[in-house]
Structure formats: structure tokens, C-alpha cells
Amino acid sequence: MGSEYTNSEMMTVTAARALENGTTCFVGIGLPSEAANLARLTHAPDVVLIYESGTLQTKPDILPLSIGDGELSDSALTTVAVPEMFRYWLQGGKVDVGFLGTAQIDRFANLNTTLIGDYREPKVRLPGGGGAPEIATSAGEVFITLKHSKRAFVKDVDFITTVGFGRDGKARDGVPNIGRGPSRVITDLCVMKPDPETRELVVVSLHPGVTREDVVEATGWEIRFVEQLETTPVPDENELSILRELKARTERAHSGQQE
Amino acid sequence: MAEFLSLHDAVARYVQDGSTVAMEGFTHLIPFAAGHEVIRQKKRDLTLIRMTPDLIYDQLIGAGCARKVIFSWGGNPGVGSLHRLRDAVEKGWPHPVEILEHSHAAMACAFEAGAAGLPMAVLRGYIGSELPSVNEQIRFIECPFTGERLAAVPSVRPDTSIVHAQKADRHGNVLIEGIVGVQKEAVLAASQSIITVEEIVDELDTHPNACVLPSWAIDAIAVAEKGALPSYTHGYYERDNRFYKKWDEIARDRDTFTQWLNDHVLNSAESAGGQV
Numbered sequence: 001m002g003s004e005y006t007n008s009e010m011m012t013v014t015a016a017r018a019l020e021n022g023t024t025c026f027v028g029i030g031l032p033s034e035a036a037n038l039a040r041l042t043h044a045p046d047v048v049l050i051y052e053s054g055t056l057q058t059k060p061d062i063l064p065l066s067i068g069d070g071e072l073s074d075s076a077l078t079t080v081a082v083p084e085m086f087r088y089w090l091q092g093g094k095v096d097v098g099f100l101g102t103a104q105i106d107r108f109a110n111l112n113t114t115l116i117g118d119y120r121e122p123k124v125r126l127p128g129g130g131g132a133p134e135i136a137t138s139a140g141e142v143f144i145t146l147k148h149s150k151r152a153f154v155k156d157v158d159f160i161t162t163v164g165f166g167r168d169g170k171a172r173d174g175v176p177n178i179g180r181g182p183s184r185v186i187t188d189l190c191v192m193k194p195d196p197e198t199r200e201l202v203v204v205s206l207h208p209g210v211t212r213e214d215v216v217e218a219t220g221w222e223i224r225f226v227e228q229l230e231t232t233p234v235p236d237e238n239e240l241s242i243l244r245e246l247k248a249r250t251e252r253a254h255s256g257q258q259e
Numbered sequence: 260m261a262e263f264l265s266l267h268d269a270v271a272r273y274v275q276d277g278s279t280v281a282m283e284g285f286t287h288l289i290p291f292a293a294g295h296e297v298i299r300q301k302k303r304d305l306t307l308i309r310m311t312p313d314l315i316y317d318q319l320i321g322a323g324c325a326r327k328v329i330f331s332w333g334g335n336p337g338v339g340s341l342h343r344l345r346d347a348v349e350k351g352w353p354h355p356v357e358i359l360e361h362s363h364a365a366m367a368c369a370f371e372a373g374a375a376g377l378p379m380a381v382l383r384g385y386i387g388s389e390l391p392s393v394n395e396q397i398r399f400i401e402c403p404f405t406g407e408r409l410a411a412v413p414s415v416r417p418d419t420s421i422v423h424a425q426k427a428d429r430h431g432n433v434l435i436e437g438i439v440g441v442q443k444e445a446v447l448a449a450s451q452s453i454i455t456v457e458e459i460v461d462e463l464d465t466h467p468n469a470c471v472l473p474s475w476a477i478d479a480i481a482v483a484e485k486g487a488l489p490s491y492t493h494g495y496y497e498r499d500n501r502f503y504k505k506w507d508e509i510a511r512d513r514d515t516f517t518q519w520l521n522d523h524v525l526n527s528a529e530s531a532g533g534q535v
Contacts, residue, residue, distance in 0.1 A: 029336065029337060030337070053287070053438045054285070054439065054440070055438065064337075065336065065338075065498075065500050065503070066336030066337050066498070067285075067286060067336060068286025068287050068336075068438045069286070069498060070287065070491055070493055070497060072438070073287070073437045073438050073493065079437065079439065080439075081439050081440065081441065081443065081444070081470075082285055082310070082363070082367045082439075082441050083367040083371040083441060083444060086363060086364040086367045086382075087364075087368065087371075087382070090364070091364070091382065110387075114360075114389075114390075122349060125333075125344075125345045125348050126334075126340075127332050127334030127340070127341075128330065128331060128332050128333050128334075128360050129332065129360065129361070129363070129390060130311075130331060130332035131362070131363040131364065133364070133384065133385055133388045134362055134363075134364035134365075134383070134385075137383070137386045137387070138383065159389055160387065160388055160389040161388060161389070161390065162388060163386060163387025163388055166387050171386075171387040172387070177383060177407065178386060255501070
């Protein structure tokens with residue numbers, strides 16, 4: 001306790017803690033991958049990590065830069081073809097948690113990774129859907145992690161690449177064979193969960209030192225807070241040192257490549 | 260039976276202006292050397308299919324080879340945008356490129372359906388997504404048995420698929436190891452196929468369940484040593500992550516890109532991938 005940590009570390013550790021030991025998790029690249037591997041290296045040694053490149057039960061020693069780095073295949077129990085990954089393992093219902101990042105998210109936890117602006121005349125073209133549209137609907141539930149900002153947290157996304165609860169919060173109602181959807185959103189300021197009735201995201205926990213005003217300022221809609229607002233537990237020494245070692249190993253590996 | 264050709268001759272014979280071409284490889288085994296040969300031969304009006312366009316299609320688009328791109332994730336993995344793809348889509352440089360975008364699940368299923376000789380793929384996909392509103396090739400059907408609403412997309416049937424692999428034996432049988440992506444499906448779905456390999460060996464020396472493409476399912480094999488760089492070949496060389504980062508600067512600017520293209524592809528002999 002009492003150790004120094006950054007907002008980013010707070011976010012990663014909180015996201016990692018959300019993953020229970022033994023869970024099967026379909027991991028997105030970037031922040032979700034960092035958090036999922038921290039979980040595996042700390043409280044959840046038996047978490048099963050799956051990446052869309054086909055690597056099943058992978059235990060990378062360094063964080064992959066891309067979703068298909070050799071490290072993922074080298075350290076996996078087995079590697080399957082991409083159609084098998086999506087059809088059997090994801091669509092077949094073998095995944096408990098989908099762990100995603102995003103460029104833009106709205107109050108109903110819909111994700112936009114397609115573009116900013118109008119589809120035919122985009123202001124900014126983003127990479128697109130990738131695995132997310134079906135991870136979000138076939139996984140048992142979805143965790144989302146991203147940095148908090150007014151640009152990212154908007155009232156309505158410009159484009160729903162990946163559904164949270166739809167434009168009205170009801171997109172999953174009555175749909176057969178669909179997962180529960182986003183169950184928590186972890187940022188560098190707070191943790192949000194969907195309201196059980198309306199499905200609108202509400203803040204359930206503020207990170208230490210963060211005020212309600214900080215969150216209001218960084219959110220593009222009138223964000224609400226639950227009555228029993230909690231304070232997110234701080235990272236412990238073990239989590240911080242393992243996270244820092246992981247990032248240092250990763251940095252060394254990615255900068256020491258052949259020219 | 261697969262015919263052993265030079266990369267030049269394989270591309271000249273199997274890639275025509277206006278062709279629909281899939282160059283696959285999911286981060287791993289991306290056929291850069293073949294892509295560069297397509298650029299050198301100035302193929303035009305190609306419909307390029309690939310789940311992750313990656314640097315290889317950024318280069319082909321910037322070089323003016325593409326008319327249309329069908330994809331499901333168009334970024335520089337772990338780095339950011341594909342600037343040549345964006346410039347073509349947002350500003351029409353060097354000319355406008357039409358895009359048709361899917362999710363990974365749908366494209367993977369579409370490749371598989373193509374390999375299976377089916378006209379379409381069915382999946383539980385695109386629920387609640389707005390992608391169907393911008394891609395008319397995404398439709399929905401009702402399961403005749405359960406009534407469940409399912410997504411349908413046309414299968415991928417390229418004129419030519421091009422993939423890179425570790426090795427071929429002297430009979431032209433090819434072994435693909437590591438992250439195998441949709442390469443097998445891409446080759447089987449296509450009318451014609453080119454496979455570039457690191458080397459030709461006497462024996463594949465493999466095991467019963469390995470991903471092997473038999474000689475009689477392939478049209479051309481060309482040796483392209485380090486032909487997947489800056490991506491990687493499992494068991495041969497690693498991904499050049501530094502080049503992927505460097506590409507961000509090269510591709511951001513039209514002049515820098517054009518200079519790179521002249522120096523490293525157009526005025527360069529048949530060679531390895533994207534080395535700088």
C-alpha cells in the first residue's frame with residue numbers, strides 16, 4: 001500500500017482484477033492484452049487467453065505488438081485456423097469473457113472503431129471491426145477498457161461497429177443465443193457498469209484521488225453515479241512490479257529487433 | 260500439379276489487370292515479395308481481398324494497383340493507421356478506391372465457404388452492428404429449422420490467391436506452420452494460386468495433422484527467401500516490428516512514400532519484402 005502508481009497502471013491493474021482465475025477470455029490487442037496478461041501473471045494463473053489469430057491458451061512472455069506475433073503461437077497450447085477460431089471456439093460458445101478496447105464508446109456501451117464523421121465522407125477513417133462485432137455478441141460477457149476522454153466517451157457513437165446495447169439500450173432483448181454484453185468498462189478514472197434497467201453506463205467506482213467532476217468533465221453525456229459509489233482499491237506492490245517488468249521486457253524485445 | 264516458376268513469371272501469368280486477388284497471411288507469412296512483384300509489374304484495377312490489409316495492401320494501394328479493397332480490419336497492427344489506405348479512401352489519392360468492409364468472423368467464414376464451393380457463408384454475426392447498413396453484401400436469413408435470424412455473406416472466390424509458406428518439397432507439396440490464418444481456405448477458394456516459399460526441400464518432414472497443401476491443389480510455386488518480411492516466417496525469422504513502426508512515418512506523406520516505393524520496390528530487383 002501507499003506505493004506510487006500512474007493512472008494508466010491503475011487502469012490496467014483494475015482491468016486485470018476483473019478477470020477471474022479459470023475464465024476463458026478472448027483478448028483484444030493493446031490495453032486488454034496488457035490487462036489479461038497481468039491477470040495471468042498475478043491472481044489468475046489458470047486464465048485461458050485466446051487471440052483471434054488462432055492461438056488457444058497462450059502464455060506470452062512479452063506483450064504482442066500485433067494480434068499475430070510469433071510469441072503468441074510459440075507459447076500457445078495449440079494454434080488453430082482463423083475460421084475455426086471464430087466458428088468453433090467463439091461462436092460455439094466456449095468463451096466466457098471478450099476483452100475489448102475501442103476508439104469511441106457511447107452511453108449504451110456501443111463501440112465505434114470504423115470512422116469519425118459520415119460513412120461516405122469520413123473525417124477520420126479508423127481500422128474497422130476486426131473480431132469485435134462477434135466477440136461482443138458471442139462471448140458470455142464483455143469487458144471494455146480505454147482511457148477516459150470526451151472524444152472517446154460520446155453520447156451516441158458516430159457508427160455502431162460493435163453493439164453494446166444498441167441505440168435504445170434494448171438491442172439484446174429477445175435475441176436468442178446472444179451474450180450478456182458489456183458488464184463493465186474500466187478507464188483510467190473509474191469503473192462503469194450498465195444500469196440493470198436502462199442499460200445506460202453508470203459509474204460504480206472512482207479511482208483514488210479522482211473526483212466526480214473529473215469524470216463529468218471527461219464524459220460526453222450526463223454521466224450518472226450509483227448511490228453506493230465505491231473507491232477502487234489501489235494496486236499492490238506485486239501487481240505493480242509484475243506489470244512494470246512485463247512492460248520493460250516488452251519494450252526491450254520490440255526495440256531490439258533486426259533492422 | 261504445381262509448377263515451379265520464378266516469382267516474376269508466376270505473377271505475370273496468374274495476376275491480370277482487373278483480377279480479384281487475395282494475398283493472405285494473418286500477421287504471419289504475409290506474401291510481401293509477391294506483393295512487390297505485383298507492384299513492379301504495374302498491375303491495375305485489382306480487387307484486393309484480405310482480412311487485414313496490413314502494410315502489403317497499403318503499398319499496393321499507394322502504388323495505384325487497387326480499384327477495390329475488401330477487408331475486415333485495416334490498420335497497422337499495434338502502431339496505428341494505414342495512411343495510404345486512408346489517403347485513397349478520404350482523398351482519392353492516387354485514385355479513389357472503393358471499400359467493402361466486413362468483420363473478421365464473416366470474412367473467415369466467407370473464405371471457408373469459398374473453399375467448400377458454396378455460394379455463401381452463414382454465421383451468427385453482425386447482431387446490432389451498423390456494418391450491414393454500409394455493406395449490401397451483408398444480408399440476413401432465417402434458419403429453416405429453428406427460425407433464428409442469421410447473417411449471410413457471399414463466399415470469397417478470388418481469381419487468384421497468393422500466400423507465403425515455409426517450404427515445398429520437390430513434388431510441390433507445401434507445408435504451412437504456426438499461425439495459419441485463412442491461407443489454406445484462400446488457396447482452395449481461388450481459381451488459381453501462387454505460393455511463395457522460403458525453400459524447397461527433399462522431404463517436408465511433418466506430422467499427420469499438419470497444414471499441408473498438396474501439389475495438385477496449387478498452380479505455381481516460387482521461391483522467395485525472406486519473402487514475408489517485414490512480417491515473419493515461423494521457424495525462419497521474426498517480425499520486423501521496427502519496420503512496422505517506421506512505416507507510419509514513410510506512409511504518412513505521399514512524397515516519402517513515393518520515394519520509398521521507387522527505392523525499395525520499383526527500382527529494386529525481385530527481392531525480399533519491406534526491408535529498409
